[in-house]
Amino acid sequence: MGDRANPEQAAALAEEETPRTGSRRMVLNMGPQHPSTHGVLRVLLEIDGETVVRIMPDIGFLHTGIEKTCEAKFYQQVVPLTDRIDYLCPMTNNLCYVLAVEKLLGLEIPPKAQWMRVLMNELTRINSHLVWLGTHALDIGAMTVFLYCFREREVVLNLFEAIAGQRMMTSYFRIGGLALEPPLDFFDRVRDFAGYFSSKVDEYENLLTGNPIWMMRTKGVAKLTAEDAIALGASGPTLRGSGVDIDLRRDMPYTGYENFKFKVPVAQEGDVFSRYMCRVAELRESNKIVQQALDGMPEGPVKANAPGVVLPDREKMKTQMEALIYHFKIITEGFAVPAGEVYQAVESPRGEMGYYVVSDGTAKPYRVHMRAACLANLQTLHKMCEGGLIADVVAAIGSIDIVLGEIDR
Amino acid sequence: MLPDSLRQHATAVSVEAFDGDAVTGGNYDHGELTLEIAAAKIASVCGFLKYDQGFARLSTVTAVDRFPAEPRFEVVYHLHSVEHKQRVRLKCRLIGKEPGGTEPVIDSVTPVWRGANWYEREVFDLFGIQFRNHPNLKRIMMPDDWEGYPLRKDYPVTGSRV
Numbered sequence: 001m002g003d004r005a006n007p008e009q010a011a012a013l014a015e016e017e018t019p020r021t022g023s024r025r026m027v028l029n030m031g032p033q034h035p036s037t038h039g040v041l042r043v044l045l046e047i048d049g050e051t052v053v054r055i056m057p058d059i060g061f062l063h064t065g066i067e068k069t070c071e072a073k074f075y076q077q078v079v080p081l082t083d084r085i086d087y088l089c090p091m092t093n094n095l096c097y098v099l100a101v102e103k104l105l106g107l108e109i110p111p112k113a114q115w116m117r118v119l120m121n122e123l124t125r126i127n128s129h130l131v132w133l134g135t136h137a138l139d140i141g142a143m144t145v146f147l148y149c150f151r152e153r154e155v156v157l158n159l160f161e162a163i164a165g166q167r168m169m170t171s172y173f174r175i176g177g178l179a180l181e182p183p184l185d186f187f188d189r190v191r192d193f194a195g196y197f198s199s200k201v202d203e204y205e206n207l208l209t210g211n212p213i214w215m216m217r218t219k220g221v222a223k224l225t226a227e228d229a230i231a232l233g234a235s236g237p238t239l240r241g242s243g244v245d246i247d248l249r250r251d252m253p254y255t256g257y258e259n260f261k262f263k264v265p266v267a268q269e270g271d272v273f274s275r276y277m278c279r280v281a282e283l284r285e286s287n288k289i290v291q292q293a294l295d296g297m298p299e300g301p302v303k304a305n306a307p308g309v310v311l312p313d314r315e316k317m318k319t320q321m322e323a324l325i326y327h328f329k330i331i332t333e334g335f336a337v338p339a340g341e342v343y344q345a346v347e348s349p350r351g352e353m354g355y356y357v358v359s360d361g362t363a364k365p366y367r368v369h370m371r372a373a374c375l376a377n378l379q380t381l382h383k384m385c386e387g388g389l390i391a392d393v394v395a396a397i398g399s400i401d402i403v404l405g406e407i408d409r
Numbered sequence: 410m411l412p413d414s415l416r417q418h419a420t421a422v423s424v425e426a427f428d429g430d431a432v433t434g435g436n437y438d439h440g441e442l443t444l445e446i447a448a449a450k451i452a453s454v455c456g457f458l459k460y461d462q463g464f465a466r467l468s469t470v471t472a473v474d475r476f477p478a479e480p481r482f483e484v485v486y487h488l489h490s491v492e493h494k495q496r497v498r499l500k501c502r503l504i505g506k507e508p509g510g511t512e513p514v515i516d517s518v519t520p521v522w523r524g525a526n527w528y529e530r531e532v533f534d535l536f537g538i539q540f541r542n543h544p545n546l547k548r549i550m551m552p553d554d555w556e557g558y559p560l561r562k563d564y565p566v567t568g569s570r571v
Contacts, residue, residue, distance in 0.1 A: 063550040072566045233524025371469040
């Protein structure tokens, strides 16, 4: 019963973490300025010829103390900070944070805002997976895919710009709803994009899926077993690529995901190719969710009826004294959030993104902890790479889809 | 002792049955179960929850600094059971360093979930909480020669430029 740890296991763990010396092995430094480490990841490789004996990731180069900064801001001022954690899926981070705070406040969110959140969240997933696919293929040597992916990503970013005025740091989800109503032609533009997007995914697959070079570089490479993936805390496509069927959108629905029908792609082999297949299938599933969201988009307000929390409309603020007072108070004093603590997790493109928000009853969060999916996913790197070739390290790192902003925070 | 309000939660009751001294409190708020665990018991309770209650995943380990209150630190664990679609939050309270005393210390849960490794290093790095039996307890985010623990409440938000 209980603690099954034994001393041998502890010794083995400690042994794994200390560099070995006195052998004919060489230690090779990769990064932090290496193009295929996607930012500032540094990896120490202990190699014997071409074989990787040991791999030790070194993180923290992008640490900005964002959790500390959150403690000094009002609740609504934290939203723009969440964009900057994972700059490839800003709205997923916005969503996770605002859901956590709304849970503490006990706010009821109008249906249209919830559906818009699902719609934008899935567009964000498409955006993020496109960057991943392009750069991952580029790392392994397939240049064309990169150009194709960024062609479609441009369209998605234009949609973001239309809706939020920003291409990357959108801050579109606010506590209590959305920042603005979507512009008039917005849904037509999304419908147009969703209509042709799956044929574009066919194009990417034509370039890669059956391509012999791509298969040689990815099949059977950087294997991760389901046991290791769970034990190391992996989530998202990194976990599903190893045959574990977990998706928080389906298993623990939030913001109305229970109203949507979609499949959760799972692949069994646990290699780079299965993670690739999972993500490409997710592109198609996300597109289906976008179409369902468009078809069922309810009418109504996009902000909750909570005057002390949600900023009033610009029109009202200029004509009604009361709205002006609320506006002034929210901007200068913030709003108090009842004491308590919540942990809200969402399925980000990379896995389980979680926000742990602790309130002490004031207008500033007492503590905000961000559970970054990539941090745990990156821990699986040694299981993937040890015993493999140096050239496959790049494929393995690409297949995890790391974003260092999220890892280092 | 398990608060009476938690008697209807199977997870809480089973932990109480596993070790009567382990649970020191808890609550159920916003649909989330929190159990306060005696710091000395954390590794065995985590082992029990993982192997006998199906909490196969550890989502995150973090800490909260309640300075100047004592016990000052809360080490917080979020566990996820995939089969039951459930989460539970474990919380251990630790007293801060007394003059001439040692830094706060708690057992590591890396023998139970290997994925706790980096999370515990992060808590050590930013809060200065030591983890016993951790395989590689050194700074992870800050430079190795950094002084102080940034996420403590008595550490300033802004400082001189480096």
